[in-house]
Amino acid sequence: MFRVRNLVQSLKTHRPSTTILRVSRCCHGAATPELKPDYDVVVVGAGHNGLISASYLQKAGLNVCVLERRHVIGGAAVTEEIVPGFKFSRASYVLSLLRPQIIQDLELKKYGLKVYLRNPNSYTPLIEPGGRDGKARSLLLGRDHEANRKQIAQFSHKDAEAFGEYENMLDRIVTAIEPLLDSPPISFKSFVQSSLKDKWDSLPAVKALLASVNSLKSDLPHFYALMTAPAQKILDQWFESEPLKATLATDSVIGAMMTPNTPGSGYVLLHHVMGELEGIKGAWGYVEGGMGGVSRAIANCAEDHGASIFVNKPVASVLHDSDHKISGVVLKDGTEVKAKVVLSNATPKVTFLDLLPEGLIPADLRKEISHIDYKSPVTKINVAVNKLPNFTADPNTSDDQAMPHHQATIHLNCEHSKLIDEAYFDCQRGHLPYNPMIEMTIPSVLDPTLAPSGSHVVLLFTQYTPYNFAGGQVWNDEHRNEYADIVFNTIEEYAPGFKESIIGTDLLSPPDLEREFGLTGGNIFHGSMSLDQLYMARPHPAVCNYRTPVKGLYLCGSGAHPGGGVMGSPGRLAAQAVLADYKRLK
Numbered sequence: 001m002f003r004v005r006n007l008v009q010s011l012k013t014h015r016p017s018t019t020i021l022r023v024s025r026c027c028h029g030a031a032t033p034e035l036k037p038d039y040d041v042v043v044v045g046a047g048h049n050g051l052i053s054a055s056y057l058q059k060a061g062l063n064v065c066v067l068e069r070r071h072v073i074g075g076a077a078v079t080e081e082i083v084p085g086f087k088f089s090r091a092s093y094v095l096s097l098l099r100p101q102i103i104q105d106l107e108l109k110k111y112g113l114k115v116y117l118r119n120p121n122s123y124t125p126l127i128e129p130g131g132r133d134g135k136a137r138s139l140l141l142g143r144d145h146e147a148n149r150k151q152i153a154q155f156s157h158k159d160a161e162a163f164g165e166y167e168n169m170l171d172r173i174v175t176a177i178e179p180l181l182d183s184p185p186i187s188f189k190s191f192v193q194s195s196l197k198d199k200w201d202s203l204p205a206v207k208a209l210l211a212s213v214n215s216l217k218s219d220l221p222h223f224y225a226l227m228t229a230p231a232q233k234i235l236d237q238w239f240e241s242e243p244l245k246a247t248l249a250t251d252s253v254i255g256a257m258m259t260p261n262t263p264g265s266g267y268v269l270l271h272h273v274m275g276e277l278e279g280i281k282g283a284w285g286y287v288e289g290g291m292g293g294v295s296r297a298i299a300n301c302a303e304d305h306g307a308s309i310f311v312n313k314p315v316a317s318v319l320h321d322s323d324h325k326i327s328g329v330v331l332k333d334g335t336e337v338k339a340k341v342v343l344s345n346a347t348p349k350v351t352f353l354d355l356l357p358e359g360l361i362p363a364d365l366r367k368e369i370s371h372i373d374y375k376s377p378v379t380k381i382n383v384a385v386n387k388l389p390n391f392t393a394d395p396n397t398s399d400d401q402a403m404p405h406h407q408a409t410i411h412l413n414c415e416h417s418k419l420i421d422e423a424y425f426d427c428q429r430g431h432l433p434y435n436p437m438i439e440m441t442i443p444s445v446l447d448p449t450l451a452p453s454g455s456h457v458v459l460l461f462t463q464y465t466p467y468n469f470a471g472g473q474v475w476n477d478e479h480r481n482e483y484a485d486i487v488f489n490t491i492e493e494y495a496p497g498f499k500e501s502i503i504g505t506d507l508l509s510p511p512d513l514e515r516e517f518g519l520t521g522g523n524i525f526h527g528s529m530s531l532d533q534l535y536m537a538r539p540h541p542a543v544c545n546y547r548t549p550v551k552g553l554y555l556c557g558s559g560a561h562p563g564g565g566v567m568g569s570p571g572r573l574a575a576q577a578v579l580a581d582y583k584r585l586k
Contacts, residue, residue, distance in 0.1 A: 082384075089459060382506040
């Protein structure tokens with residue numbers, strides 16, 4: 001078993017260490033402005049959505065202040081130098097879902113956003129050779145359709161022919177429903193019961209929904225299946241080879257406490273193929289400098305237009321006047337900041353149950369919000385290594401030269417879909433999984449700014465781990481070291497020598513993700529992306545269009561439509577709602 005060792009010594013000797021580090025540096029480099037007592041708008045939380053709201057509102061002429069409780073901006077889209085010389089995308093780790101309209105509107109490339117496109121995108125090594133002739137060692141998928149066909153044909157000629165049509169089907173569905181990502185959801189309650197003006201204001205959302213449904217045409221049955229069926233059922237209908245099905249199935253469970261056999265997991269799969277980079281549908285990439293580079297570019301835009309962003313300013317509660325209208329916030333140190341509007345980038349649970357005084361929303365609504373599902377299976381492990389992993393399935397041709405598969409998402413324990421199920425059921429019983437589902441990325445093979453020459457950062461997104469263990473046990477360093485051993489031993493089976501290359505690590509269990517980043521339950525999406533918590537029901541039917549029952553209080557985080565991932569739509573759409581209402585809020 002790896003044990004906690006002195007970090008400096010491990011750096012000197014380049015020996016492995018599983019030290020669970022707590023050291024980090026702030027990447028918010030701008031000069032700190034003076035906190036004023038009064039603003040037009042206060043944004044609680046400097047995650048990417050909060051910063052996007054701030055940028056749009058400041059550009060529109062409002063005076064905006066962003067208050068972040070941590071020492072660094074970015075929320076879960078953050079870069080931190082956990083091991084000296086190594087910069088980790090500590091939580092979120094790849095970019096695809098950020099809406100192109102936001103990149104354009106906020107001129108994020110001008111403000112420093114640079115992305116390294118990946119190709120290939122996906123690599124699944126096998127411990128034992130398999131396939132049709134028993135000699136296939138791995139499955140490598142990218143943007144070259146003919147190369148994909150040849151790779152899949154190692155396992156099934158039928159699947160090789162079907163894969164292109166499967167991708168085309170997903171692309172048609174994404175194209176049809178894409179407008180819904182950039183439009184607020186319909187609030188059926190307000191549309192049916194509200195004034196004629198409110199009904200008129202709802203028409204764009206109605207038209208966007210109807211247009212999407214009409215665009216689906218013959219793909220409507222496929223869309224319905226993706227929204228309601230288990231992903232495994234859908235994949236079984238298309239394919240027969242297990243490495244391909246298991247690899248594709250990972251998109252249906254990332255960040256979700258479900259298996260590919262859970263109804264509704266098809267939508268999670270669809271959610272993860274909705275992205276676009278550099279005009280390429282479905283492309284994923286690494287942000288230069290880590291995911292904090294996204295947040296920094298957005299913050300640069302906001303600050304350039306006059307917004308004020310503060311770190312180490314935790315908000316304790318929301319202020320209101322005698323009419324129960326929002327009047328600002330109070331910080332944990334007692335400082336009051338007045339504002340006509342407050343946008344919360346926190347989870348719905350934190351917003352309504354922690355920051356909002358009791359009595360401002362109906363008791364029954366408060367109770368219903370307390371039952372929002374935040375279960376998460378995710379443990380993120382960030383690793384500094386002194387050499388590239390060397391996979392037995394595709395050995396390195398040299399010590400320092402990255403191979404194509406090193407830039408992809410590397411799927412481990414994906415020889416068969418049943419391995420994903422087994423890990424899930426271990427977690428459901430309150431145990432660590434024997435064979436965890438692991439997604440490994442090595443962004444430093446494309447971005448040289450992340451690690452010293454010859455060394456690399458390895459990011460491990462792993463499932464399934466319980467929030468608490470059987471018998472009510474909570475996570476401690478013994479559990480963290482035990483799980484690190486399980487994960488590293490798994491990687492060692494695929495890439496012998498990996499453990500010896502480890503310099504330092506940072507492990508974030510579900511409770512750690514909650515504590516560090518304010519992610520209730522450790523859920524990376526601010527709430528489950530299940531059908532009962534999507535669109536008009538996200539996060540709750542009474543709070544589905546960014547406006548809350550409290551006048552002047554808005555949600556702008558991933559707990560609002562269209563949900564999680566570094567997408568930015570909740571921040572943009574919340575800002576639009578504020579601008580539509582602002583004159584009435586004065």
